[in-house]
Every structure is written in structure tokens, then in C-alpha cells.
Amino acid sequence: MILLKTFKIAARALRRNTLRTLLTMLGIIFGVGAVIAMVSLGNGARAQLEASISALGQNVVTVFSGAMSRGGFRGGFGSAGTLTVEDYEAIRREVPGVNGASPEVRNFAQLAAGNQNINSEIRGVGAEYLDIRSWPCSLGENFIESDVRNGHKVALIGKTTAEILFADEEPVGQIVRVKNAPFRIVGLLASKGSDMWGRDQDDVLLVPYTSAMRRLTGDTTFRSLMLQAASAQILTTLTNQVTDLLRQRHRIMGGREDDFTVRTQQETLELFDAQARTTRELLFYVALISLIVGGIGVMNIMLVSVTERTREIGVRLAVGARSRDILLQFLTEAVTLSIAGGALGIFFGVACSRLVTKQLGWATLTSAGSIILAFGVSAGIGIFFGFYPSLKASRLDPIDALRYE
Structure with a gap:
């Protein structure tokens, strides 16, 4: 009950400046959207690859003309x-x-x-x-x-x-x-x-x-x-x-x-999967950077919020609020901000995946695991980047806070 009330207070505080809240969430929206789209593309590509390999038949071994290096194709592979x-x-x-x-x-x-x-x-x-x-x-x-x-x-x-x-x-x-x-x-x-x-x-x-x-x-x-x-x-x-x-x-x-290459279906699948892994890792780091930027944005806006509400914090402390109550309130605001951005990011990522499928014909597959991961990452960003501003707010001296202009 107390936690629900804290979330309501946090939501009310974030609605005071809707534009600033939305701008702060942009980094998280794009980061989470990129994660969802990346995982969807990766899952879709692997599912399509497995289906294509399976469509070759059962227990199939293919002998190709030309040599192939272990890490990828050579120039003469399949053509010599x-x-x-x-x-x-x-x-x-x-x-x-x-x-x-x-x-x-x-x-x-x-x-x-x-x-x-x-x-x-x-x-x-x-x-x-x-x-x-x-x-x-x-x-x-x-x-x-x-x-x-x-x-x-x-x-x-x-x-x-x-x-x-x-x-x-x-x-x-x-x-x-x-x-x-x-x-x-x-x-x-x-x-x-x-x-x-x-x-x-x-x-x-x-x-x-x-x-x-x-x-x-x-x-x-x-x-x-x-x-x-x-x-x-x-x-x-x-x-x-x-x-x-x-x-x-x-x-x-x-x-x-x-001067030839012998491959089973499983070896072919592993080869293509290894080649696709580099692209997935690149997309992952791009998404990670975007999430970090979004997290820094959350921390900055929470620091601004603490400064703007210094007297409010002082009043709450003066009438009996404990430091941990202040910490919980501001941490809840940061987590609410991040989760809201994560939810919008999930919709953005799913929409991008469907657009890619429609326009380019690439297979995409959005899993429940990727959505749960996105929510978890969003909450983690709120806790990690919101902790310092929340801690700063909880350590304010009530007398100094009440004097703040």
C-alpha cells in the first residue's frame, strides 16, 4: 500500500513537467527499442536459417567445390x-x-x-x-x-x-x-x-x-x-x-x-550463426551506449529535480519523514521514469521490427524473454542512475533545506 502511494506521488511529480520527462525518456526509448529490434532480427534470422537448413532435408552432407577457411568463405568456395x-x-x-x-x-x-x-x-x-x-x-x-x-x-x-x-x-x-x-x-x-x-x-x-x-x-x-x-x-x-x-x-x-569443402547441416548453421554474431554484437553495443546516455539523462533530471524541490524535501523532513522515505520517493521517480521509457521503447522496437518485415521482407521474431529483459534493464537503469540523486536528497539537512531559495 505504501509502495503504491509512493508510485502515485512519483507519477504526479513527473507529470508536472511532461515535456522534460518525455525528453529525458528518449535515450531509454531508443535504447530499449534497439534492444528489442536487435533481438527480434537475430531470433528471426536464426529461425529462418534453421528452417532453410532443415528444408535441405534430413541427415544431409554437402560437398562444395573449392576450399573454405574455418572462419568464413574463401574466394573460390563453391565456384572452383x-x-x-x-x-x-x-x-x-x-x-x-x-x-x-x-x-x-x-x-x-x-x-x-x-x-x-x-x-x-x-x-x-x-x-x-x-x-x-x-x-x-x-x-x-x-x-x-x-x-x-x-x-x-x-x-x-x-x-x-x-x-x-x-x-x-x-x-x-x-x-x-x-x-x-x-x-x-x-x-x-x-x-x-x-x-x-x-x-x-x-x-x-x-x-x-x-x-x-x-x-x-x-x-x-x-x-x-x-x-x-x-x-x-x-x-x-x-x-x-x-x-x-x-x-x-x-x-x-x-x-x-x-580443394573441396564437406559440411553437415549443423556445421553450416554454426558457420552462418558465427558470421551473424558480429553484426549482433555491434547492434548490442550501439543499444548499450544509447541506454547509458538515457541513464545519464535520468540522473541529470533527477539532480535538477532535487535542486528544484529542496524546500519540499525540507518540509517533509521537518514534519517527520525519514531519510529513507525521501530516498525511496526519488528512487521510485527514477524507476518510474525508466520503466515508462522502457515500455514506450518496447512498442517502438516491435513497431520497427514489423516495419522491417513489411518493407524488407526480413524475418523477425519478438520473444517474451526479450520484453522481460527490456523491462528488467529499464528498472535497472532507474535504480543505478537514480540512486545518487536519491541519496543526495535523503541526506539534505532539514534546516538548510527550509532556508533554500
Whole structure:
């Protein structure tokens, strides 16, 4: 009851100069808003990354052309042509525990059907690619191993590409031309949505990798190989076996660096998360500086308030108020000021997160934990930066305070 009355007195004191109170809260509003927005962006990015990694399939190991340093990407990563058809066949033949495997060749090209055209990604893959990625066809069916072996001109079309080229028509059985080569669509892929970089995975045309290499790209090597392990327990063993086999085939001796990179889904997630951590830390320090500035503003305004209300403090002490009552009153005012700023900052941060999602399409995820943290930080700022002015007020001599003009 006493605490509630103290809060009411504090709120009344802050309302005496509304403009000054609002200006004092600005630093806390921006600081807390930045914390909320930062955590929301970080949570959203990680959730989207996990979803994208999961969308690759279960127990997937990816072998990339080119080397990658432990801390990040190298210039040749994923682009240097070091993986061959013979490497792919050797892995299928000699590495136990591989349930499925598919090469991957990527390029962009103009697709045409009737009087419609679109620039889309062409992906040359194997017959097991859809099984590895858990990516079914919503219409039609996947191409088969004989299509790959013979380089047949068949294709699977993504939902976005199909809608642009064929509108409301059923795409299965239609012909799409790629670099003047006619490909017959045998299946419509189920929608996958955006990947971790925000790219539309449904804007794609999948063709047998043999057809892509012979007729579309002219490549003789692969960008990557996707392997599916029989179980999660053998992922490490399978990774080591693939590495040893490729080092042997590529004649990489002793301590020489690999010209390929083998990554599990968990390793890929950890890599991207480590790269995003630097950005999160930068945003955290920006928010921290803003909160400190806001806290200093609270301390300054409370010192001004103590000076302006010196006679009031003297009267209260003279009629029996204890020093700890004065301390509690001014500390409550500081905490109320900070919590109010924190509440406005939470709304500001959530609004910014939603605006980013709407305008930029970035995933954001505001958690209850971040809101509780924001309230806790706000209260902590009020206590820390409001303690000295409150202590100063509680130590005033009543006689000197009553004489103050």
C-alpha cells in the first residue's frame, strides 16, 4: 500500500513537467527499442536459417567445390570446378551409408513458353535430389534415373516460374524453351518459399544434370554434391570417409589444403550463426551506449529535480519523514521514469521490427524473454542512475533545506 502511494506521488511529480520527462525518456526509448529490434532480427534470422537448413532435408552432407577457411568463405568456395562426375560415381560406389546422392549445377537463363518469358535459375540435379531435400511434386512426377543417364530434355518447374509462364494452365506436359532447347515439364514442385537469403526457391527449373551440362551450361564439373546419410549417427564417419576419398582422388598429399569443402547441416548453421554474431554484437553495443546516455539523462533530471524541490524535501523532513522515505520517493521517480521509457521503447522496437518485415521482407521474431529483459534493464537503469540523486536528497539537512531559495 505504501509502495503504491509512493508510485502515485512519483507519477504526479513527473507529470508536472511532461515535456522534460518525455525528453529525458528518449535515450531509454531508443535504447530499449534497439534492444528489442536487435533481438527480434537475430531470433528471426536464426529461425529462418534453421528452417532453410532443415528444408535441405534430413541427415544431409554437402560437398562444395573449392576450399573454405574455418572462419568464413574463401574466394573460390563453391565456384572452383573441382568436383567431377567420376568423384560423384566413386562416392556412390565406395562410401557406405549413403542413402542418396545428387550433383548440382546452377545457372540462370531465359525461359520461354508461348509469349511469356522469365529469367530463372536452372538447376541440374540427379534423380534422387527431390528425395534428399524432401521436396515432393504437387503435380506430375519426378524424372527418373534413365532420364539422367540419357540426358533427356525433361524438367520440374517451381511454383513461381509456372505461374508466370503458364498463369492458370496446368504446367505438366507443357514445353518450356531454355536457350532454344525444348524441355518437357513432367512435374510441378511443391512450394518451398524463401531460403535463408530471402531468395524465392520456387523460381526454379530442375533438369537432369546431364542435360544441363551438355545443352545449357557447358560445365564439366559440379558446383556441389548433396549426400544423404542413412542416419544421423554416421554423419561424422561419412564426412570423414568422403573427405579421405576425395583427397585420394584429387591427389592431395600430406598437409596440403583440400580443394573441396564437406559440411553437415549443423556445421553450416554454426558457420552462418558465427558470421551473424558480429553484426549482433555491434547492434548490442550501439543499444548499450544509447541506454547509458538515457541513464545519464535520468540522473541529470533527477539532480535538477532535487535542486528544484529542496524546500519540499525540507518540509517533509521537518514534519517527520525519514531519510529513507525521501530516498525511496526519488528512487521510485527514477524507476518510474525508466520503466515508462522502457515500455514506450518496447512498442517502438516491435513497431520497427514489423516495419522491417513489411518493407524488407526480413524475418523477425519478438520473444517474451526479450520484453522481460527490456523491462528488467529499464528498472535497472532507474535504480543505478537514480540512486545518487536519491541519496543526495535523503541526506539534505532539514534546516538548510527550509532556508533554500
